[in-house]
Amino acid sequence: MSVNVTSRPATDPTTTPEGGHDPAPVKAGIFSPAQLVTALPGALRKLDPRHLARNPVMFVVFAGSVVTTVMAVADPSVFSWAVTAWLWFTVLFANLAESVAEGRGKAQAASLRKVKQDTVAHRITASGALESVPGTDLVVGDRVVVVAGEVIPGDGDVVEGIATVDESAITGESAPVVRESGGDRCAVTGGTTVLSDRIVVRVTAAPGQSFVDRMIALVEGAARQKTPNEIALNILLASLTIIFLLAVVAIGPMGLYAGQEQDPIKLIALLVCLIPTTIGALLSAIGIAGMDRLVQRNVLAMSGRAVEAAGDIDTLLMDKTGTITFGNRQATALHPAPGVSALELATAARLSSLADGTPEGRSIVDLCARDFGLDPAPSEAERAAEFVPFTAQTRMSGLDIPHVSAKACLGTRRHSHGAEFDGTRIRKGASDAVLNWVHSLGGHTSPAVTDAVNEIAQAGGTPLVVASIQADAPTVLGVIALSDVVKPGIAERFAELRAMGIRTVMITGDNPLTAQAIAEEAGVDDFMAEATPEDKLALIRKEQEGGRLVAMTGDGTNDAPALAQADVGVAMNTGTSAAKEAGNMVDLDSDPTKLIEVVEIGKQLLITRGALTTFSLANDLAKYFAILPALFSVIYPQLDTLNIMRLATPESAILSAVIFNAVVIVALIPLSLKGVRYRPSSASTLLGRNLLVYGLGGVITPFAGIWLIDLVVRLIPGIG
Template structure:
């Protein structure tokens, strides 16, 4: 194993070195204007040296330093890209040589046709049995199965996927462990999530973010400004009798322009995408990762995000005049058509208590939906039985809660404990209440407190009644909540916050979440969710963990902080280099400039060489920081700015003085 790992590392290092030199080609070098100036300066220095503009040894030494500067910048980008290619290679293994058992229709009893997965089209039906690899992204339309998603998510624990639920989505390259399922293909070959991930990690589809574009424009403007200044210097110098060689002008330009951040900017962008993928979050663009760092409002579902999400029926409370067995039997019959975990737990609890009711024949079942917020059954004898939220059942029975004090009291008692009350009714008679219990996730309150410190508002969205919602919101520590929420309520909340100029993020997994996911600035869809949700969101969590939204915010913050910190450090470096280069160029002709030579460097030549060596070495020194990211600590924007200026601003001015002086002590001995 150690030998295999060593071989992989050797191959990886060779690829990085090859890419470092390959990026010297003009078609690649000129994609980065700042480093393109260094590249052109290297060529000019060679030409000027060969034409006798400066001594051969000095000119070649400067040429070598400039070339190394470009190579270090290329190396930073190559290392970031290599990490992506390594991830892509492992992802490709999950989809190689996949075959599919294609069905002609859902009810077909004929033998499936075995074809290559690459020939599958959207809406095709595929039969997948235990032990087989899922050949394409899609949704389960029949059956259920446990699936190993480790090829994509890295998580070895199997997960359950089932038709007609919000956990019906499957992804190509994952393996069915038990039972068999029929999947409707949702993506053409070449457009699956694996394909998108591979393209993203290889950088093929990585688009620059708005902040990255803005910073790039700033760097380009600075570079053009300094080019104009440097080009005009010979004319100004000739007026006062100063002759400046082309080699020194190139050295001055390279030290003036922001080469450090210019060389690291591509690596920072690629590393941000890699950090998101390392967290098993598939971002459809780099913009999505970065926008997460600017989020003002988080919209979170209660179930699965704030609580563990496995609400279970824990008690039945019949109203006066209703027998316990009658309530349990009615609750069971309404739950036969309820595929949710809560519905299944009602059946399970009733059976544990001794009920043996079987699924009624010739009955019309009403499945639970987020819109109606109830489920039920219409029996052959005309009886209608329903189970659902209080307001939905009151609407069904055409009753007023003010006329049923016992029901109101029981619902409030259940809700005050943070549990969810479900009401059961038969025809126009309310039978009783079912208690569904859930547990707040450990540490979630502390995480919300950290978000509050960053100025991010948290809003809990739940279908529970206001009493339950208030109890859980208080226990979890969220800033606000929306009770008895319908899909349109989520959408309205997002639009209201956005109308106030705020950026909003939310998480969802069902088809009914799709409008809100599409409207939100950051829509994090669960990989286990429906295809509609995944298409609507601009991020997909491969682990299907709703709390990942909190991690996404931290990744986005870290991306912004890293770029800001390194930009501050780079620009602060330039201040120090000015005090080194300018006296070296002009102190002989203009003695008054000697006052700027605060470091008392050995000679003008050693000063130039020392500054350029520092300029080159600082890029590889910062590569680990650019790839790893500046450590994120929750704080307000003002606190982050102060910390940034103190560490990377002041440090960026002081450190070059010390480093250049030390380099000069060595260089002066050899010149």
């Protein structure tokens, strides 16, 4: 006989179909023209040659601007001053892109600083007394007492007590969270507020090194280092710049040999238009904006390298509990053994779960109360019985009922069930543990019970066996089915990852049958059952030996080795300090499914950089058709056939190309900040779309742009 119950973990109304939190609107991610005005002072400050020297491409433009300025002063003309002005605008606009990106980070840093406040900490002395000290005086290892209404003075782990904490100042999530000593939800962040109860916190971060401090440094750009890909691209851009510089320098002697001396200002304009100024100007802004998008989602990256690695991930390891499933398994059905009534099984299941404080144990008590009218709270007589708490060693919990209180235990509810449990020991727990306990005492197991256990496991549930011993006669009473509900929509998310070429692996401590059922329902590519910390580490190393990049989430100390080994290790903020130190990212919302978003942000960063690099190199083609005929058409009239845009004069052609070169930087700032939209698809599809949109677009756009600018420039006296 089976008693089925439709049950599902309660979900927060703010959760998404994938089980993650609905992020608040990210205003910082939306570009507005007003940001250009706000960022202008910062752009002017960046004209410092020491700052420009970090970017070889823009330093060449800066040097050319200085030279043309000197020449325009020495031999003034409308053309020389116009070219000089637009060269300076090119440098300024490049700084403007970086300044806008940094400005958004500074706005976020300002809001984060509101979280930081001078607090008085109640530190526990060596003698056990309390002393009040400023929060800034705390050192790693200090223990502080925080009670309801007080602000936690620094990052740390709860070592005593349990409390609800308001973390909205950090995460933006208004719902309070529970933090307790032990386990994987012991970490607290400085600046958050305790709402109830009392906890003792051991400080794990020195002043100035908290997560808030590191987050402020990150979003302000102070801690952002160039990533390997960015360094490689800088080297490529610098190499192209040197090549074009040598080519342009060679044009001077070639012109003299051909009998036409070249104007140095025109040669400088040619150089600026030929070198990859567009991507050189936007490269830093793209990197800052990519980090910014991560911060907007409350993920703190320890390095830009981790963000880029997320974009190249090949294998994604995710825990089953809390990531693929809701995490809190619920009692959904009772399967009595032959000859045992459902009511008798429910009574024993309730008694065996009264001392089980796990979510599963509480759900069993709730099921028995809801469907059989059994009191969820123990009676006075039941409290007098000997509770056997659940432990990881025994994997069982239960109750030993003495003869004197047996009837009282069973008659304290709305239903009296007789004295069939008189002097009984009741146990509930993992099937193998309980069955071994029964067999060790001389009992036997009905094949129907074994079949029920296998059936529940194959369906993706967790079977718990209930047994009792009365008068030295062990009896298996039946099986409780626990269901771990897969989050709706998670299969679609994994399908998107598969389209990206990313292999997903589910990690779980469940038995292989349960793991396989959950894996098939969730749609993951592979799974690892009964996983230990050593197994996780070995799997990551095996994947990396094949040249693949691996990402993983974790929150416990046992996850620390794997997080440290993974190319992208996202630790939960609620987790232990060991996990957060081992990972190279920390999710302040502690939402394991956010790893999927991190991968998408990394890919968007790489795609944006690649798209704008393609556009920058492609739009040089139109500049060749604009400037080269203007420089040599007098010597070689045949080159006039290359003037397909029919630009008015050599001067208007050169000036139009210079103006377009500067204006296109401003036009692309919004794209560099928002990022190129990422759609899950294969690498070949992404490359094809990139070449079509930004390659072909980079060729066509300058032809139209330079031609339109020339229509205006030719009206200027002395140029047209």
